[in-house]
Amino acid sequence: MIYPWQQEQWQHFLVAQKGRHLAHALLLSGLEYCGKQDFAKAIAHSLLCENPNEQGHACGQCKSCHVFKGGSHPDYQIIALQEGKKDISIAQIRELSHFLELSCSYGQSKVAIINHADRMNENASNSLLKTLEEPPQNTVIILVTSEPSALLATIKSRTQQIVFSTPNKAVAITWLQTQGLRHTPEALLSIASGRPLLAKALDDNTLLEKRKKLAEDLVLLLREQQNLVELAKNWEKEDFSELLNWQLSWVQDLAVARQFATAEKKAIKFKAIDINKQLNQLNLLVDAAHLWDLHDGLLSLIKLAKHPLNKILFVEKMLLIWLETKTKYN
Ligand SMILES: [Zn+2]
Numbered sequence: 001m002i003y004p005w006q007q008e009q010w011q012h013f014l015v016a017q018k019g020r021h022l023a024h025a026l027l028l029s030g031l032e033y034c035g036k037q038d039f040a041k042a043i044a045h046s047l048l049c050e051n052p053n054e055q056g057h058a059c060g061q062c063k064s065c066h067v068f069k070g071g072s073h074p075d076y077q078i079i080a081l082q083e084g085k086k087d088i089s090i091a092q093i094r095e096l097s098h099f100l101e102l103s104c105s106y107g108q109s110k111v112a113i114i115n116h117a118d119r120m121n122e123n124a125s126n127s128l129l130k131t132l133e134e135p136p137q138n139t140v141i142i143l144v145t146s147e148p149s150a151l152l153a154t155i156k157s158r159t160q161q162i163v164f165s166t167p168n169k170a171v172a173i174t175w176l177q178t179q180g181l182r183h184t185p186e187a188l189l190s191i192a193s194g195r196p197l198l199a200k201a202l203d204d205n206t207l208l209e210k211r212k213k214l215a216e217d218l219v220l221l222l223r224e225q226q227n228l229v230e231l232a233k234n235w236e237k238e239d240f241s242e243l244l245n246w247q248l249s250w251v252q253d254l255a256v257a258r259q260f261a262t263a264e265k266k267a268i269k270f271k272a273i274d275i276n277k278q279l280n281q282l283n284l285l286v287d288a289a290h291l292w293d294l295h296d297g298l299l300s301l302i303k304l305a306k307h308p309l310n311k312i313l314f315v316e317k318m319l320l321i322w323l324e325t326k327t328k329y330n
Helices: 004-018 036-048 061-071 089-099 122-133 169-177 183-189 196-202 206-220 229-234 238-258 272-284 288-302 313-323
Strands: 025-030 074-081 110-114 139-145 160-164
Touching: 004 036, 004 160, 004 169, 025 036, 025 183, 025 229, 025 313, 036 110, 036 139, 074 089, 074 238, 089 139, 089 183, 089 272, 122 139, 139 160, 139 196, 169 196, 169 313, 183 272, 196 206, 206 229, 206 238, 238 272, 238 288, 288 313
Parallel strands: 025 139, 025 160, 074 110, 110 139
Antiparallel strands: none
């Protein structure tokens, strides 16, 4: 299955496939929560199907499709980050290379997906490079990543790239309307910065509550009603990339609001409507002159968010950036 906002990328694949110039390795890159992994799966399904339709989609009826749907296709493998592990290991890549060298059990090709390909460690990358240099016949490896810059240039140069940008808003909204959500699609999509799958995930209240808790914590921190060290302990286990993305979008929200700020500091309507109250409070607590310092400070942490050396120190630093931008008049 592909999402409605991926038509252009699908055509890209289809043209290459029909023209018989599909590379042995594809690189799907772009923002998270926009469906790249599902797209990779759709390509794999299509390549393994005995009778794909005109548009290249798997038939869903053939023997291969049945096995694929059952999740045990012998010519198909997915490599991902194993639970609790920091990176994709060389052992995983060696196993993959071995799998690709075996002859096909069903049709004419073997397909492997490497999700979060940027998480391959150095040895794993070098091992994969060897396979890409001499790819076994009739094999396709699909690399999926939101951080293509973290891949070896020599790996990238051996792939056919398919790039995914933020989905068209109207298309995303139309899709969200069919998902039986409790909250309004427009609001969810805005909170998710345009990423439809995150918008859908946010409909589950626990994520919305988590956002609200983070915003409330920041308010308490700036009011000196919450201790920085204690707070860092609470946030240690969270996904730092997502925490930072949220905070960055809030700072942008605050910056936009400043342009319409009135002298009497009336309540402002923010884009992140789920935490409107907290953003109004933050608006009074953060010094306008330091708003972009705050933004740049948080932005500088993004690169380290996936592999912080020390998680507690990382969160403390994140919170300190907020404290440093506190207005002196409160
Ligand atoms: Zn089929």
